Amino acid sequence: MPITFRAILVAVATHIPGLQNITMQRTGGTSSARYCYSVWLRHLSMLHQSGLPTRFGTVVEIGPGDTLGVGLAALLSCADRYVALDSVRYAQADRNLAVFDKLVELFKDRTAIPDDAEFPLVKPRLSSDTFPSDVLPTGHLDRILYPRRQAAIRDALKDAGGTSTAAGLLSYVAPYAKDSIEDQVADLVISQAVLQYPSDLPSVYREMDRWLKCGGVVSHQVDFKSHGVTKEWNGHWACSDWLWQAFQGKRRGQLNREPHSAHLRMLTSLGYRIVCDNRVVSASRLSRSQLAPRFAHLSDTDLTTSGALIQAQKPGQLHAW
Numbered sequence: 001m002p003i004t005f006r007a008i009l010v011a012v013a014t015h016i017p018g019l020q021n022i023t024m025q026r027t028g029g030t031s032s033a034r035y036c037y038s039v040w041l042r043h044l045s046m047l048h049q050s051g052l053p054t055r056f057g058t059v060v061e062i063g064p065g066d067t068l069g070v071g072l073a074a075l076l077s078c079a080d081r082y083v084a085l086d087s088v089r090y091a092q093a094d095r096n097l098a099v100f101d102k103l104v105e106l107f108k109d110r111t112a113i114p115d116d117a118e119f120p121l122v123k124p125r126l127s128s129d130t131f132p133s134d135v136l137p138t139g140h141l142d143r144i145l146y147p148r149r150q151a152a153i154r155d156a157l158k159d160a161g162g163t164s165t166a167a168g169l170l171s172y173v174a175p176y177a178k179d180s181i182e183d184q185v186a187d188l189v190i191s192q193a194v195l196q197y198p199s200d201l202p203s204v205y206r207e208m209d210r211w212l213k214c215g216g217v218v219s220h221q222v223d224f225k226s227h228g229v230t231k232e233w234n235g236h237w238a239c240s241d242w243l244w245q246a247f248q249g250k251r252r253g254q255l256n257r258e259p260h261s262a263h264l265r266m267l268t269s270l271g272y273r274i275v276c277d278n279r280v281v282s283a284s285r286l287s288r289s290q291l292a293p294r295f296a297h298l299s300d301t302d303l304t305t306s307g308a309l310i311q312a313q314k315p316g317q318l319h320a321w
Contacts, residue, residue, distance in 0.1 A: 030066045036067065041073070042124055046276055057079070058080065058083065060189045060211055061082070061084050062190070063197075068084050068096050068170070070192065071084050072096070072100050076104060079187075082170050082171070083186070085181065087176070100153065112130055153170060157170060184214070188219065195220050196222055199254070212314045218272070220263070222308055225306050236255060237286070241294065259298055260279065275311050284303040
């Protein structure tokens, strides 16, 4: 059986009252300001490297997690407005404020991007971890970090806990519905290790397309691994649907098992131009005879892609920020 013993125990625990919270409480990572700073600047640096916009009117983040730190980093560097959309309300005001204050310090000090030694699992990897002063020059940061704007963001954070619609400087909508955000409002839609979860991924991409302005950009770091459920990192593609479902139990996040090529296909079917496809390549020890029938079509590229940063642009002209 490709399923790990730990995964079996976790699946059983999710069915036992009192033990369900073991796997359903926190999302991990985003309670650290340095983590959020690193994630945002990695995406921003890669957008710059890809020749895509790096100034935004509205940034929409899918699945911010335990804090709104990544979006706060966007507001403190190059965005007018931030909208956070999540299926469950994880982020709390006290954690958000603590992360915000630390982020202000990091940007004021032009701190180098926390690297792979500090966050070995965070992708994408960069060729240089120095502060991206070419993207965020001193004059620009001084203008955006002025005290009155910091105070406005802090006030918005205090009110974000009760926000039910995507309006204002900062909005946190959780759980969100299809009418939570207006059409063609976003300049950038971003996510970090989130798009491996939605069960109806085509619907999520169609919603993103609805939010984005013409010429708008998506930047998604996607993880294609089995998250320890199987012995091999890509062993989830060897599991039949019933076996996989059985050992997911009632976990908070159940993987959709969509491979790398599915994301590219969904974007290109909407007319998007793939500008960056930064793959993480890992060796596969699965033979094709082990693949479940549903995944028998996977290419060698899919079978060796354990993660990818995918950046793409919607057709049309994006108005200057």
